[in-house]
Amino acid sequence: MKSYLSASQMELRNEYNQIKEQYGEFCKSSLKLDMSRGKPGADQLDLIEGMLTVLAGNQDCYTRNGWDCRNYGLVDGIPEAKALFAELIGVQESELIVMGNSSLNIMYDTMADAMLFGVNGKEPWCKQGTIKFLCPAPGYDRHFTLCETFGIEMIPVKMNADGPDMDQVEQLASSDASIKGIWCVPKYSNPTGITYSDEVVRRFASLKTAAEDFCIYWDNAYLIHDLNAETEPLLDLLAACKQQGTENRVFMFASTSKITFPGAGVALFAASETNIARRKKKLCAQTIGHDKLNQLRHVKYFGCASGVKEHMQKQAAILRPKFDCVLKTLKAELGDKGIASWHHPKGGYFISLDVYENTARRTWELAKNAGVTLTNAGATFPYNQDPRDCNLRIAPTYPSNEELQTAIRILCCCVRLSALEKLLQA
Ligand SMILES: Cc1ncc(COP(=O)(O)O)c(C=O)c1O
Structure with missing residues (x-):
């Protein structure tokens, strides 16, 4: 039939x-x-079994400049992990923090930080009344759960074959100051599998927003997760924003959950140098350092970005x-x-x-x-x-x-x- x-x-x-x-x-x-x-x-x-034994003893626990990774410190990550992952995700080392196991955890912290302390020097969200987010849909369910957890009102935005409907995004973001951000999975999106076009990325960089503390929550979870030898190119949002002078509106997240182990990976937070400095200050109150041995394991196992x-x-x-x-x-x-x-x-x-x-x-x-x-x-x-x-x-x-x-x-x-x-x- x-x-x-x-x-x-x-x-x-x-x-x-x-x-x-x-x-x-x-x-x-x-x-x-x-x-x-x-x-x-x-x-x-099973492919990554070697990572379990790449640190074979005490002698393997040091960074290239002699830092003992078994001990406290290096809150923004070990230098060689910063170098490798900065190359992989296409930012400067000064624009990156290498953290613990889960990027979702960093996203949660980023929202909690905005709620309690505000974004880009503005009032904390918890003092601003209703907070809204644009949510391209279909999208990643846990982004929506984060919004619900923090009592953030979600506004669905249509997903097209080249990314969110930017006419809708521009109309909404420019007309409502309570809209503080948008969730994006820009490459091989969850769940639609599409990659944002250059035009969509450029429109994000030059987006006119009613809220001065509007940010783009750029969850690049699948940045190198190609099924074939060739990749679908994604324009660099941070670079596009720098050209427009809007780099402080970008928060980028990624992790090795689907590269090495979801249960023992390394997560990444990238942003402008200004926002990295702000985040680092907060991190210093939060922790004396992430799992550096795991960062070292990743570096020793892969060697360099092309190894990944x-x-x-x-x-x-x-x-x-x-x-x-x-x-x-x-x-x-x-x-x-x-x-x-x-x-x-x-x-x-x-x-x-x-x-x-x-x-x-x-x-x-x-x-x-x-x-x-x-x-x-x-x-x-x-x-x-x-x-x-x-x-x-x-x-x-x-x-x-x-x-x-x-x-x-x-x-x-x-x-x-x-x-x-x-x-x-x-
Ligand atoms: C878009 C997206 N972001 C984040 C995550 C979770 O990342 P992590 O394991 O680094 O917390 C997933 C997991 O499925 C995902 O699909």
Whole structure:
């Protein structure tokens, strides 16, 4: 059967009976697969075994200038880690702080800091009344959770194929001084997989904002997470802002969670020298130093920024077949049905699937009952409110290739079944 949208009620009913039976068979297979988070598979983590033993004894615990990493100090990171990661993310060493394990933790601290002490010398947010954020959607659910945690009102912004809808961003940011920021995942975005165009980045750099303490929260979590040898280029926001004199509006975050270990990585905070100095002052009250041995482990294991990139090609060799498997199965099962669309990402961790309108929640529920747990339907939108109830996030990295194949066949069956239920009600 071709497109469901041009089928007769009789054809739809026959199809429904067949797909319902198929669904029943899947339910009997008692699969239990959790695909709700984008986690690296064990095979990806095994690739980095060498990092566990790269510091073999006391003699290996010193920086190149003789600092003992077992001891307190170096709150902004060890010099060789700053050099390596500054090159990797394309900023100056003076614009970077190398921290602990989690970039989400730094984002939380950045928001808490703004709440308590303000941004760029302005009043603390907690004294300013209502604080709002622009949230391109579909987007990363934990950004939305951060906003909810701090009582920040979220305004959804449409996501286009080249980034957030900048007409909307410009209109909103320039007209409302309570809008203090925007969340961005600029490269291989979570979940849509798109990379922001040069024009979008330039428009961010020259954005007119009603709030003087408006900032761009640039979460570059997937900056070198290419699936192929070539990368999708992303214009350097900090450099573009320097040209406009707006560099103090940029907070950049990244980590090695999806490069080395999510449980033992290194996280990065980059900003203008002015904002780095401010942050460093606060950090000195917060800690006497992060885990420097882990920073040293990363440097000794990779050697240099190109060592990290080589390693990511090994990861890509593991991930490519998984993404291919999902995309091929989606095409084979849903390609001609007129009820779903999806993006072909060139990197990152997700495939964003749009199903027939008003069926994402039902699809999620059917999949769950058949043993496949996806990220909750709605989670990719602020307040879990997907206005068209159509977006689902597929995270293909964690399951084995065999499990993934089965899981996506089950998901496609659920997409078809929920669309057929809806079409037969119409
Ligand atoms: C866009 C984005 N930012 C941040 C994170 C979490 O980063 P970290 O492990 O450094 O806290 C994730 C994890 O999935 C992510 O997708």
